[in-house]
Amino acid sequence: MSSPSRPRPRQRQQPAVPPGFRAPPKPKRHIELMDVRELNDLYNMNARILAKPQSSTASFMPRINAEQNAIQARLLELESVDKINTALHRTHLDDAQPMVIDDDDDPPASRTIEAKHRAAANYMCQSTLESAARSRHGATRIAAMSVEEAIRIEQEVHAREREREQRHNERRRRQGLPVKGEVLTAQEKNARMMAFLIHKPTESDMEDDTDSESDDNPAHWFEEDDNDDGIKGQDIVMPDAEDLLDLIRVDPTRAGYSTFCEPRYGD
Numbered sequence: 131m132s133s134p135s136r137p138r139p140r141q142r143q144q145p146a147v148p149p150g151f152r153a154p155p156k157p158k159r160h161i162e163l164m165d166v167r168e169l170n171d172l173y174n175m176n177a178r179i180l181a182k183p184q185s186s187t188a189s190f191m192p193r194i195n196a197e198q199n200a201i202q203a204r205l206l207e208l209e210s211v212d213k214i215n216t217a218l219h220r221t222h223l224d225d226a227q228p229m230v231i232d233d234d235d236d237p238p239a240s241r242t243i244e245a246k247h248r249a250a251a252n253y254m255c256q257s258t259l260e261s262a263a264r265s266r267h268g269a270t271r272i273a274a275m276s277v278e279e280a281i282r283i284e285q286e287v288h289a290r291e292r293e294r295e296q297r298h299n300e301r302r303r304r305q306g307l308p309v310k311g312e313v314l315t316a317q318e319k320n321a322r323m324m325a326f327l328i329h330k331p332t333e334s335d336m337e338d339d340t341d342s343e344s345d346d347n348p349a350h351w352f353e354e355d356d357n358d359d360g361i362k363g364q365d366i367v368m369p370d371a372e373d374l375l376d377l378i379r380v381d382p383t384r385a386g387y388s389t390f391c392e393p394r395y396g397d
Contacts, residue, residue: 161200166208173201250277304329 147153164172176194299309305326308314314322 161197161204164204166205169201169205169208173198173205176201250280 159168161169161172176198180191180194180198302309303322
């Protein structure tokens with residue numbers, strides 16, 4: 131006796147489209163979920179739609195163009211991933227072979243020098259743009275200082291300052307005075323003191339560098355009090371005591387008006 135066969139499960143059928151109605155569109159997959167073949171098919175279909183003459187005035191043009199850009203970006207991403215995977219599959223690591231590491235031939239540059247170069251480049255670029263803008267508007271162009279010229283000026287200033295410091299140190303040595311940062315032994319101090327005692331000063335030795343510099347600055351003209359009278363920089367002659375008797379004085383009690391020009395009543 132054969133066992134009764136089980137009824138087969140019925141497959142779920144899609145509801146039939148009523149007559150006179152359109153079939154609902156199939157759910158569209160997202161571009162991130164498509165493979166390379168699906169992306170190429172969708173890209174070609176959109177290209178055919180865009181090639182039609184009537185599509186130039188259609189309202190869906192921006193949407194299709196954005197979709198084409200997204201497809202291209204996704205294809206480039208997939209191709210890059212495929213190249214990386216292929217390179218990784220072809221890579222063979224062997225522990226027996228030592229790893230070769232290339233040493234840097236150039237020494238590492240100083241961070242301070244790099245910062246100065248970047249600042250100079252930014253300043254030159256900004257100056258060039260401002261000069262070009264002024265020239266387009268008809269204004270006078272302002273010449274910008276180059277890096278080489280700035281370095282040359284800085285070197286000249288440094289050389290003059292160093293020469294001035296050397297002259298100042300030589301003068302102090304001739305006068306037997308210690309120089310800043312110099313350490314002398316007892317024998318050298320005695321020899322320098324003896325040289326100072328027998329040295330005859332010249333006119334240049336008697337000159338003071340600070341006098342010429344202070345005279346050029348008007349702010350220092352009234353700082354010194356040569357006469358110790360409390361008056362700096364000016365020779366003011368004070369009047370004698372008997373000269374004060376010749377001054378005309380006004381009695382305020384006999385005046386008809388007060389200080390604020392208000393009439394006085396009752397006088």
